[in-house]
Amino acid sequence: MFLKNWWKLLSFFLLLYTFTAGFLGKVPARPILNETIRNLYFHVAMWFGMMIFFIVSVIYSIKYLRHNRPSDDIYAVEFARTGIVFGLLGLITGSVWAKYTWGDFWSNDPKQLGAAIALLIYLAYFVLRNSLTDLDKSARISAVYNVFAFAMLFPTIWIIPRLVESLHPGGMGNPALDTKDIDSRMRVIFWFGAIPGWTLLGVWITTLRTRLQLLSLKHELHG
């Protein structure tokens, strides 16, 4: 039991570490950011999680198109679903952060717009799925859309923010964060605590949902 579920425990302890060290630990005092810099452990980690889940989802979609296994489709859908949840949380934590640093919850920043577009695209994926009643057809067509949308979306998220000016840190080079703002202590919590912790939690949620979906699929097929 322990050997099989070690990563769930790991996720729990990493998040425990992130919360305690993140809220109680020392952070460098930067102008404007001040104590809000602690949001790094939550906001940025959400986006990392979202990207990872969307990438995994598209990999499962490609696998589905190649082998036509219904389980691959279920994995693709559930990872996309968790990705949307993480994206929404990232948007919310981001706009709270923006309220205290940029002065407003929403300021039409290219990165906020990019995030909103990404969520709209993946919500459309679910609309497309539900508009098709035939299981096999719905799986195949939504897999095609998933691959197409992914290929259209990610260049825009990675390229366009570098072309237009933005309030968000990391305009040149890295689109997500400015590595100069954080010190080595924060870096450890961020890379070894927050990102793996949140990502593993997302994987945990997804596996619970996929198990449920696989069971109900089995039930449907065999009665």
Next chain:
Amino acid sequence: MFRSSRLIMALIKKDVLLEFRQQYSFYGVLLYVASTIFVLYLAMGQPENTIWNGLFWMMQLFICVSAIAKTFLQEGKGRQLYFYSICSPVHFILARMIFNAALMLLMNLISLSLFSLLLGYPLAHPLLFLGISCFGACSVSLVFSFLAAIAARAQQNAALMAILGFPLIIPQLMLLMRLSTLAFSDVFQSGLTSIILLLASFDIMIVVLSVILFPFLWKD
């Protein structure tokens, strides 16, 4: 190579012929263009540059959706089955994309002339704007050709095409709007070539993806 280009030509010719035989749908889209621009004229009069630009591209988007939706959605199940038996999906989607791009170019020319007739003519570099709008019309039509193919599979639902397409097209549309602001003033702005290259590589990527993915939509 030669054979497939001949096949694609034949398919395009089929589309053009159909368009000539069923002129009502072409005139329908044309009337849609004219009435949209007229309504915009009644609502806005002659707006300033940025609004002119924004309205123009939004109108292009709506024209594109209605012009391209009909090419896939007007085909019944029987006709799709017939195409399925006579040609390969790659030829089919390439022919459809070329035809749609040509259709959108025509619509673009018509709508641009009507638009400048009614909503004023603030352009400093008309030829540059014409070039950008033709380029934009082609790019938008490529994306919507593929989405129309998806929507056609999903119970012929035209509203679905807008839901799928609008979020996907926003980045391209934003780049095009940015590009076309260059045509309004004499001030030279940098970044022109990088945006054009970016858009062109997007177009190539869309064509490649459609060629790869369309066969999966095709088999039923």
